[in-house]
Amino acid sequence: MHGEDHELFIAALAFLSAAVIAVPVARRLGFSPVVGYLLVGIAIGPVGFNVANPTVVSTVAELGVVMLLFLIGIELKPSHILSMSRYIFGLGAAQLAVTTALFAALAVFGLGFGLAAAVVSGVALSISGTAIALQLLGERGDLAAPYGQRSFSVLLFQDMAVVPLLALVPLLAPGSEEAAAADPTATVLQALGAAAAIGIIVVFGRFLINPLFRVLARSGAREAMTAAALLVVLGAAGLMQLAGMSMALGAFLAGLLLSESTFRHEIEANLDGFRGLLLALFFMSVGMSLNLVVVGEHVGALLIATLAVVGIKSVVVYGVFRHDDIAPAESLLAAVALTPAGEFAFVLFPLALATGILRGPQADLLIALAALTMIAGPLLFALVGRLAPKIARRTGPPEPEPDDFTEADGSVLVIGFGRFGQIVAQCLLAEGVSVTIIDNDVEMIQSAGRFGVHIYYGDGTRLDVLRAAGAEQVEVICVCVDDKEDANRIVDIVRSSIPSARLYVRAFDRVHSMDLLRKGVDFEIRETLESALAFGGRTLEALGVAAPAAAARIADVRVRDHRRLERQLEEGIFATDDLWTKRKVEPEPLTAPEKPARPINPEAQDILTHETEFSG
DSSP, X not given: OOHHHHHHHHHHHHHHHHHHHHHHHHHHTTOOHHHHHHHHHHHHSTTTXXXXXXXXXXXXXXXXXXXXXXXXXXXXXXXXXXXXXHIIIIIHHHHHHHHHHHHHHHHHHHHOOOHHHHHHHHHHHHSBOHHHHHHHHHHHTOTTSHHHHHHHHHHHHHHHHHHHHHHHHHHHSTTHHHHHHHOTTHHHHHHHHHHHHHHHHHHHXXXXXXXHHHHHHHHTOHHHHHHHHHHHHHHHHHHHHHTTSOHHHHHHHHHHHTTTOTTHHHHHHHXXXXXHHHHHHHHHHHHHHOOHHHHHHTHHHHHHHHHHHHHHHHHHHHHHHHHTTOOHHHHHHHHHHTOSBOTTHHHHHHHHHHTTSSOHHHHHHHHHHHHHHXXXXXXXXXXXXHHHHHHHHHHSOOOOOOOOOTTOOXXXXXXXXXXXXXXXXXXXXXXXXXXXXXXXXXXXXXXXXGGSSOEEEOOTTOHHXXXXXXXXXXXXXXXXXXXXXXXXXXXXHHHHHOTTOEEEEEESSHHHXXXXXXXXXXXXXXXXXXXXXXXXXXXXXXXXXXXXXXXXXXXXXXXXXXXXXXXXXXXXXXXXXOTTTOOOOOOOOSSOOSSOOOOSSHHHHHHHHHHHHHHO
């Protein structure tokens, strides 16, 4: 193996090992994997094991951000983007303008920067890290939440703003006025080139991509589909870069055009693995780029500057989101998610240095500052994520008091008015039965007026609420809540305080059914049992079985299932609180199979072999 090949092999081995180590360690400590990637990047960078050139690594790692934006675009639809335009050009523009102005003022009056250097610094630090923010929001599953959508809108505006901002830097350089006067058409030509690149991507995406993937799908070559997906992403990104625009924005546009394609799920599956690895590489490259020598020499100033950047940026984002009526806890999550500087900073600062806007020491300090915000952001997000529920409880609207149940005179008390409870109530109301319904979901109560019955607000796990709702007078109490712990709590309360009440309870699964039967409920039913039996019956009829015969077969299955449940109760499964002696309730066939299971691949063979050994 040649020297360069050996170095490449060692670098690849180091990156893969770092990725494998970073995730479980970060998770174990309660942090985002992003934090782990950044820290191991420092460890394998020039100040650590020095396994690779950070500049080369960052060039490759940018493809992770490109993949991320493409996959986000493919999940959206053009109509969705249009519906978000108010957030993109409202929240996004407000955040960028206010934060840039504050950072620029701080640089001029606090650090003595010139106006051009202050503007460039303010812009670079105001733009957030798209990859970091989306990774953090995605890990919480909040990208679809209102604050997640608005955060994405801000990030999308920032990506679109990259184009004019890149054009702005040369105009701010010393002597740029004369150059601009000598060549006034340069900006116009660049704008036309950008428009042409967008037009090519739109035409290709609308008319050529689907036929291309259709031909490849007919060939049955999955590797060709993967290659084509990579070609689309990298082709769109490269074309936009050639036109002087953001690669990530080009990839996002390509993904957006493919969002309604019949092949989008196949494309997502083929690219998702590349995205994860390349993003990990990107975060590690950020850690590698951190110059610890500069940090060590100016540690005090950099820490103060990091706190200032994080504080100012968080306050601005928080204020913008609160102005848009986002709850305080979610506004704070958005604020810290958008705190880290973006990958654009590592492009803009060297460009400003090359054009003479920044001096060498200034550029080094600003790059170190941007990297420190990238490390601080995920740590703050993890902290705020833990505190968010408490903040939401303190700052959210006060929980309403239980309703006055004076007029509650139903003969049946229904607790829980979700999907299950609504159907139960409909059956009772259709028969003319008087029903009292209680629920603790305010939104559910507000939207339930169309049922023509008053739904009382109250917590069904409280004895005083149950008594006020008439639990001691009703003929039947129907527990229809969707949380088995709440259901068990209600049953325990009723059995101990209102022992004469008849309890009909919704069970979550087989184990929950057994728990309820031991508690002595009058009737329980698994929430999926009857729907699955009805589904099976209709399937038998579709296969030609006569309706009476199908009904008889389903009745037989129902009886055998009930007998097995009784047998499991008698055997004492889950009858003890000792965790070490509990037996797992395994699914068992009600009808003995005519043939043994046959594996269709080696993986299935291995599973069946281990299952046989275990059961034997």
